[in-house]
Amino acid sequence: MGKVGIISSSDYNYDRVLRDVENLLSGLNVLKDLEKSSFLVKTNLLKKNKPEEGVTTHPYVVEGVVRFLQSHGHDVVIGDSPGGPFNPIILKSIYEASGIADVAKRTGCRLNYDTSVIEVKPPDAKVINNLKLVKAFTEVDHVVSCAKLKTHTMMTYTGAVKNLFGMIPGVTKADYHLKMNDIDNFANMLIDVCDFVNPLFSVIDGIEAMEGDGPSSGDIRDLGLLLAGENPFELDYVATGITGLLDSPLNRHALSRGLLEPDGIELFGIDIGSLEVDPFKLPGSTHVNFVSGRIPEFVKDFLLENIRPYPEVQKRLCIGCGICAANCPPKVISMKNKKAVIDTTHCIRCFCCHELCPEKAIKVKRHPLHRMVFGK
Numbered sequence: 001m002g003k004v005g006i007i008s009s010s011d012y013n014y015d016r017v018l019r020d021v022e023n024l025l026s027g028l029n030v031l032k033d034l035e036k037s038s039f040l041v042k043t044n045l046l047k048k049n050k051p052e053e054g055v056t057t058h059p060y061v062v063e064g065v066v067r068f069l070q071s072h073g074h075d076v077v078i079g080d081s082p083g084g085p086f087n088p089i090i091l092k093s094i095y096e097a098s099g100i101a102d103v104a105k106r107t108g109c110r111l112n113y114d115t116s117v118i119e120v121k122p123p124d125a126k127v128i129n130n131l132k133l134v135k136a137f138t139e140v141d142h143v144v145s146c147a148k149l150k151t152h153t154m155m156t157y158t159g160a161v162k163n164l165f166g167m168i169p170g171v172t173k174a175d176y177h178l179k180m181n182d183i184d185n186f187a188n189m190l191i192d193v194c195d196f197v198n199p200l201f202s203v204i205d206g207i208e209a210m211e212g213d214g215p216s217s218g219d220i221r222d223l224g225l226l227l228a229g230e231n232p233f234e235l236d237y238v239a240t241g242i243t244g245l246l247d248s249p250l251n252r253h254a255l256s257r258g259l260l261e262p263d264g265i266e267l268f269g270i271d272i273g274s275l276e277v278d279p280f281k282l283p284g285s286t287h288v289n290f291v292s293g294r295i296p297e298f299v300k301d302f303l304l305e306n307i308r309p310y311p312e313v314q315k316r317l318c319i320g321c322g323i324c325a326a327n328c329p330p331k332v333i334s335m336k337n338k339k340a341v342i343d344t345t346h347c348i349r350c351f352c353c354h355e356l357c358p359e360k361a362i363k364v365k366r367h368p369l370h371r372m373v374f375g376k
């Protein structure tokens with residue numbers, strides 16, 4: 001199987017991050033003997049956030065990857081399909097807010113503004129036979145997943161594999177949430193996407209990671225690590241092992257599908273045994289992991305019906321922008337008196353609303369019994 005490298009990188013000092021990324025990627029040998037190629041650096045641009053908010057892959061990490069590829073003679077385009085509508089105006093504003101537009105200016109690489117869509121049939125897919133992708137992302141020779149290490153309300157953890165959900169255009173992502181609204185189906189769909197995209201290598205920005213109610217409303221956690229790997233499933237396995245998030249649906253399904261072999265991972269960089277990292281605070285919604293396949297059906301049904309966490313609008317924080325309503329897959333959010341109102345009886349608990357709210361006005365609420373069963 002593949003190599004995974006881990007190096008310490010204490011903060012976002014421009015020169016040092018660039019140097020650290022280069023040192024890390026040099027250990028992978030992934031570009032050896034590769035002819036001049038075109039690359040997509042698929043960064044995590046969930047929504048319009050500044051780098052210091054800890055939601056998006058830091059632009060210096062992205063720049064390190066771009067410069068590394070350029071120094072080997074390759075052409076690079078940076079891209080993502082953030083949550084919500086996918087159009088050039090919104091892309092421009094997100095590229096600018098996230099610092100990615102500056103990366104393009106400093107390095108001369110391109111930014112993707114092509115929003116056309118292509119449908120493909122992944123040959124080894126388990127749950128998704130017709131996959132819609134951003135066409136431009138399929139026209140490069142290779143993809144690099146350039147992710148941010150965060151907790152995730154639906155999937156527990158997001159890193160190299162989940163980052164590739166952004167290969168799917170705009171609101172199509174909401175369709176996939178609706179069609180695969182079970183945690184195991186959703187995890188398998190993400191694995192299908194990653195397996196089809198088959199990134200040449202992946203990088204995780206864990207300098208400032210996120211714990212708690214990620215991927216956008218959690219707490220920044222100073223982890224001080226950069227990670228890279230040839231196999232995205234193995235890279236995530238190592239990252240979750242360090243952060244106490246190993247029991248994630250993606251790890252479980254990647255293992256059962258034979259896409260990662262923990263014993264075969266060749267580690268380099270700092271000694272993983274020397275790392276002393278307190279486990280990351282889990283998202284408030286995490287019990288969904290326990291619900292999938294580990295406990296008797298009747299208990300599972302009871303939990304799902306009665307005590308599973310749900311999204312709740314904090315009216316004093318809601319500015320009535322309507323982003324949550326526009327992106328709710330089953331359309332159970334309405335706007336009343338310029339405030340969002342959620343019909344939780346038909347909510348599929350995807351937490352897209354929580355993820356995309358620009359004001360952090362949607363909280364993950366927990367039933368008192370949930371606290372008793374799953375702890376604080």
Ligand code: SF4
Pocket residue numbers: 313317318319320321322323324325339340356357358359360361362
């Ligand atoms: S809850 Fe958030 S996303 Fe929804 S309308 Fe209010 S501010 Fe906008």
Ligand code: SF4
Pocket residue numbers: 311327328329330331332333342346347348349350351352353354
């Ligand atoms: S209300 Fe929020 S969590 Fe529920 S289905 Fe809509 S977007 Fe998903």
